[in-house]
Amino acid sequence: MQTVNEKEFPLESEVGALATPPSGVRGAIPVEKTTHATLHQVDWNDLPFGKYVSDHMFICRYKAGEWQEPKVQPFQNLSLAPTALALHYGQSVFEGMKAFRMHDGAINIFRIEKHHERLNASLRRMCMPSIPYGLFAAALQQLVRVDEAWVPEGEDVALYLRPLVFASEAKFGVKISDEYLFLVITGPVHTLYQKPIRIKAERHYIRAAKGGTGFAKCAGNYGGAFYATQKAKEEGFDNILWLDACGHEYVEESGTMNLLFVVDGKLVTPPVSDTILNGVTRDCLLQLAAGMGIPVEERPVGISEIVDGLQGGRLTEAFGAGTAAVVAPVSTIGIDDQLYELPTYNEDNVMFRLKKALEDLRSGRTEDRFGWNNVV
Ligand SMILES: Cc1ncc(COP(=O)(O)O)c(C=O)c1O
Incomplete structure (x- = not known):
């Protein structure tokens, strides 16, 4: 044996x-x-x-x-x-x-x-x-x-x-x-999504609580998310924007993606914790952004900041990042029965520049300076 x-x-x-x-x-x-x-x-x-x-x-x-x-x-x-x-x-x-x-x-x-x-x-x-x-x-x-x-x-x-x-x-x-x-x-x-996605900020159901298993990629986290996700899909959304379990205010992640925003030209995303999966794509994009001179902020992002940012024109991009989706542009965020539309995107957006940098590295078109590729 x-x-x-x-x-x-x-x-x-x-x-x-x-x-x-x-x-x-x-x-x-x-x-x-x-x-x-x-x-x-x-x-x-x-x-x-x-x-x-x-x-x-x-x-x-x-x-x-x-x-x-x-x-x-x-x-x-x-x-x-x-x-x-x-x-x-x-x-x-x-x-x-x-x-x-x-x-x-x-x-x-x-x-x-x-x-x-x-x-x-x-x-x-x-x-x-x-x-x-x-x-x-x-x-x-x-x-x-x-x-x-x-x-x-x-x-x-x-x-x-x-x-x-x-x-x-x-x-x-x-x-x-x-x-x-x-x-x-x-x-x-x-890639998972072929067009920009609509996500719903979930104020009632939760995905993970402090001290729980949110950071683990265990089956129960997905089974437990199905009910709220199905309800959101029935309302015309593609996925949930999960919020923190305590106050239902701070952004955690979305379905099978981490969430990133561009606010005042900076790439902003919640820090990983025991309630957020430590996404590999997220990690890649943050490291690539730093190397491209794009300012990165890992800090809590509140729903009220998203609403203010969209209304004041400071929040210009929202996107999911994950292995299956790679980079998924968000077109609409549903918050408390209101629909907030993101600006129309073009190839100069931060998310597409990052996606291209990631793809160029993975395909060997640019140098793998991080040692991420394992050529078989
Ligand atoms: C809950 C959750 N968050 C985030 C991600 C993104 O992680 P990664 O980029 O490693 O695929 C995934 C996908 O694995 C996921 O299932």
């Missing part, structure tokens, strides 16, 4: 070693190829989020205190006991990341380290075992290599990567699971 420890998979400090495929059985991830490839069924001109899953998946189990038997296998259903603990008590954590086709045809898995760091922060919060960096990186690299042909080429498209860890132990009774599955599944996608 192959078990996983830090000796078999390179440590974070040895990440460069992963640029070459793991070879040999020990330390490498075995691959079982599918005999029923579905790649030919993909309409590459129509890649809505979630329509396609690639032919293979990564799977590894945690048992007896160790991650064991990592492998890449054909995408398939799982067999689980109805008592599998994740189904009852919600120990389930995931990540969302992307692999991009670079301008020279190479494939780039973007910001593996940052996603790994956040995955382990989520796992810790949910009392789940951490994933060694070497295992995480090797799993992604091996899977993306095997399904290389699934990485789309062109603007605003990518292979979405979904690492998922959940409690698989079969047991009645409320307890921390002793067994887990770590999976990675993938699928080609276009």
Whole structure:
């Protein structure tokens, strides 16, 4: 039986070693190829989020205190006991990341380290075992290599990567699971939104409270957000603008995106906290902005500041930032039954300059001075 420890998979400090495929059985991830490839069924001109899953998946189990038997296998259903603990008590954590086709045809898995760091922060919060960096990186690299042909080429498209860890132990009774599955599944996608979005400031329902799990990418945060989001959609909005749980006044984030604003020419966004997901795209945009000479302010943003800023013409841009959406311009914000329209955007806007800088870096058109790209 192959078990996983830090000796078999390179440590974070040895990440460069992963640029070459793991070879040999020990330390490498075995691959079982599918005999029923579905790649030919993909309409590459129509890649809505979630329509396609690639032919293979990564799977590894945690048992007896160790991650064991990592492998890449054909995408398939799982067999689980109805008592599998994740189904009852919600120990389930995931990540969302992307692999991009670079301008020279190479494939780039973007910001593996940052996603790994956040995955382990989520796992810790949910009392789940951490994933060694070497295992995480090797799993992604091996899977993306095997399904290389699934990485789309062109603007605003990518292979979405979904690492998922959940409690698989079969047991009645409320307890921390002793067994887990770590999976990675993938699928080609276009960016989430094709046009500017309308968001509703939610004054009643909340997403996260101080001391809770808001910063973790755990399944319950999403299930808990569905009800208010569905109501907002019925009212004609695309998503919620979540507010703080105490006073329902300060901006937190939006659905699967962090929120950023341009006020008086400065890029303004709430600081991350235990109620806000530490978005990787947000982090990229803030670092890129600083390098482009755009002033950045991480500070609380109140709903009243948004209303005043829009009425006085000082707030000129609002947008979401996330792996799935990349940059999503906001056209309308609903606040207390009033609709506030943002100015019409053009390509000189800060958000589009930042999006372009991010895309240029990811595609290899500009230098990767932050070390974010992992070329497979
Ligand atoms: C709740 C939430 N906030 C923000 C984000 C944006 O984070 P990232 O840029 O890492 O995708 C996401 C998406 O992962 C999310 O689910």
